[in-house]
Amino acid sequence: MNFFERQRQVRRLSTRLVLLFVLAVVGIVVVVNLAAVFAFNVGTSNPPQLAGLVVMVTLATVAAIGLAALVRTLTLRGGGGKVARELGGVPVPADTTDPELRRLRNVVEEMALASGVPVPEVYVLPEETAINAFAAGWSPSDAAVAVTRGALQRLNRDELQGVIAHEFSHVVNGDMRLNIRLMGLLFGILFLTVVGRGLARAGALGGGRSRNSNNGGALPFMLVGLALLVAGYIGVLAGRLIQASVSRQREYLADASAVQFTRQTSGIAGALKKIGGLSDGSELRTPKRDEVGHMLFGAAGRASWLATHPPLAKRIQALEPSFDPNELRQLAQRWAAAPPSGRQEDIALGLAPSGPGGAPARRDSARPGAPALPVEGTRVRVAPAEMLGRVAAPTETAYTHAAAILDRIPEHLLDRARNRDSAAPLVLGLLLAAEPDVRQHQHEAIAREHGPALADAALREAGELAGLHPMLRLPLAELAFPALRARPDAELESLMAAVFTLIHADGAINVSEYCLSRLLLAEIQESLKPDSRWRTDRRTLTDTRSAAAYLLAILAQVGHGDRAAAERAFQAGVATLLPGTSLPYAPPENGVLALETAWPVLDGLRPGDKERLVAAVVAVISHDGMMTVPEIELLRTICGLLHCPLPPMAGDGIG
Structure with missing residues (x-):
């Protein structure tokens, strides 16, 4: 199942989630x-009285569930870090020197770079001695990965790597968004138990105070409260069914x-065996464990x-098909x-290192035989179909x-x-143009609008x-995130x-610099204001034809020396994007700046489109069957803007 099919599966799961939620509410x-x-x-x-009561109770119940779900969802707008902190998570500093925490950050950073996504926030749940972990967030740009103290202490590096790789699968394939939506809906269903408990208690207290006056007015409220408790537990059952339906596969x-x-x-497999063989297993102590169990x-x-x-x-x-369950005992x-x-x-x-409390090596995961970075001018042979299969599908080579x-x-840049x-000036330095005249103009624009310092x-x-090296610039920017x-x-x-300001300094920024700038801008925007809409992929290729044509024309123009070759690319x-359709080759006069309004439109395409x-972008960039280092990084950046993360490529082929 490739990335785009997985996206379609998430859409189907979202539809199933809504239907199950509606059935639970009914x-x-x-x-x-x-x-x-x-x-x-x-x-x-008395039919009119009965109808009025039913309508009133129905509206009140649906409103209570809907409002509770909405409020809970809004409280989760803070992204994955919000979820981690609610569970008692403590952030792991990016520059930590603690051996266990440094090991964790090394694994997470490498996984992020190998996946082609921003490095997420990293948390530890210090009060949890069981082995567990989760990834949460609305998108990779506001994601957080959290592990328990038990996972840090009990798992070796290979096992921790396997657990983090599992969580990154949820990050890159869009599962996190569904998970956080499910948290909001489940809270709405369970909210009635809180209301019912309050009404039942109030009715019981009111009934006790009114016995001397023979006032039975509190009894109906107590009965309604008990009914809400029963309904709430029905909601708990429905919530568990929904979680199981969405989560298991x-x-x-x-x-x-x-x-x-x-x-x-x-x-x-070793991490799972340790869960089965240790007394703490994966069971969490936090009272919120049922709410987040599915993630x-x-x-x-x-x-x-x-x-x-x-x-x-x-x-x-x-x-491990040969595994015997008796091994757990x-x-x-x-x-x-x-x-x-x-x-x-x-x-x-x-x-x-074997020394007591000694700090680990700078990066304890570097493996022998890692491929060298390609030198300037290297051309990599690539097949578009194979490239598509690499989207959100990192392999060991990528790692x-x-x-x-x-x-x-x-080291000093890291x-x-x-x-x-120092991260902000470093990122801006990465985004400054290579040409001295353009760079000076950008410097003047930043000084004028944001201060000389x-x-x-x-x-x-x-x-x-x-x-x-060109292939180190995007990873360095992601590490600074x-x-x-x-x-x-x-x-x-x-x-x-x-x-x-850098993007619009004088219009002379090249495509690679523009795309990297736009990618970092989009990631910062998403981390500040996560998009919590239920569906973000509603557009079709027919809706976005002009925006797609702009993108393909600009890529063809910058990647080919003469107009005839550019038009062929x-x-x-176009033949890949819209078979049987003819579109004129007309690069926009304002160049890459024409894409400013195109990205939101293109990012809203349905998975298949x-x-x-x-595939069309790959066809243009690799029209001659080869790709240069700048074109490889340009493709990765464009895929990042379209939320189709592409792993890095090694110098000897596709990584």
Whole structure:
């Protein structure tokens, strides 16, 4: 199942979620209406009174559920970090030197670079001794990945890598958005239990006070309260059914994606075995565990027929067909006396220093044999169909290449990217044009609109970055993203304005610089104001024909020396995008700036149409069957803008 088919599956799951929610609400409304009719002694002898009561109770119940779901969803607008903090999560600093936390951040950073998405916020749940993890957020730009203290302590690096790879599958495939929506809907259903408990208690207290006056007026409210409690527990049952319906199959898919990513089953299978063999398992202590159960790596509570996750033994057997479930009992006996230590296992594997409390190596994951970065002028042969299969489907080669990228970024640049005070000037320095005249114009524009201090700092960073390999610029910008998000909203707004200033400085910015600027601008915007609309992919290719034509024409113009070759590349893209359709080759006069209004339109395409657009972009850029290093990075940036993350490519082929 490729990325675009997975997107269609998420759409179908969203439709199923709505239908199940509606059925749950209908069932709750019926129960509450029956209770109200009985409590207020309204019979069929008075149809108008009965109809009025039913309408009133129905409207009140639906309004209460809908309002509660809406309010809960709005409280989650803060993105994945909001969910992690609600569960007691503590952010992991980007520049941490703690060995366990540094290992976690290294794994997350490499996974993000290998997946082609921004580095998410990283959290640890320090009060949770079980092994578990989750990813949450509306999009990759506001995502957070959280792991429990038990996962940090018990899992070795390969196992932690498998768990994080599982969570990144949810990040890149759009599962997080569905998960966070489900949290809001479940809260609406469960809200009635709170109201019912209050009414029942008030009715009981009122009945006690009124016994001496023979006043039975509190009895109906107590009965309605009890009915709401019953309805609420029906909602709990419905919520568990919805969670199980939405979650179980996706866990198998995420496990399989993690294996594809890491190219080994021992990591994620080892983590699952430790969950089954340790007394804490994956069970969380937080009272919110049921609300987030569907988004966790392992089941939050005890196994049941309404479990949100497949049985542990079946998940392991899907990864290791020869696995015997009796092995879990043997592991439990062995670990009862001496629980496993992830750090000691890493030392034995040579993945961590043996000194007590010693800091790990700069990047403890770099693997021998990592591919070298291609030199300037390298051309990579590429097949468009194969390229499409790589969207949101990172492989072990991509992961190895990401580790190599991290190894090749100078230490002082990594330090500045991870520091919240220096990240903004560094990113602006990355975005400054290479041509001296354009760069000077950009510097003057930033100084005029945002102050000379920021302009001078960005110019200094640009000088330091002058020799950085083209394939390291986008990863360095993504590594700086967590530090940028740590800044106050007002400073992020100012940074967005500065990036916008660079884009519009004088119109001389080239396509690669423009796309990188626009990608960072979009990521900052999404992290500040996550798009929580239920559906964002409603447009068709017919709706977006002119915007798509602009994009293909600009790519053809910058990638080919003469107009005839550019027109042939453009028509190849059109033939892929709209077979049988003829569109004139007419690059816009204002160049890349014509795309300013095109991105929201193109990003709103339905999954199948977006797949064809990406295929058309690949067809234009690789019209001669080859791609240069700048074209590779340009393609990755465009795919990022279209929310179709493309992993990095190694120098000897596709990564």
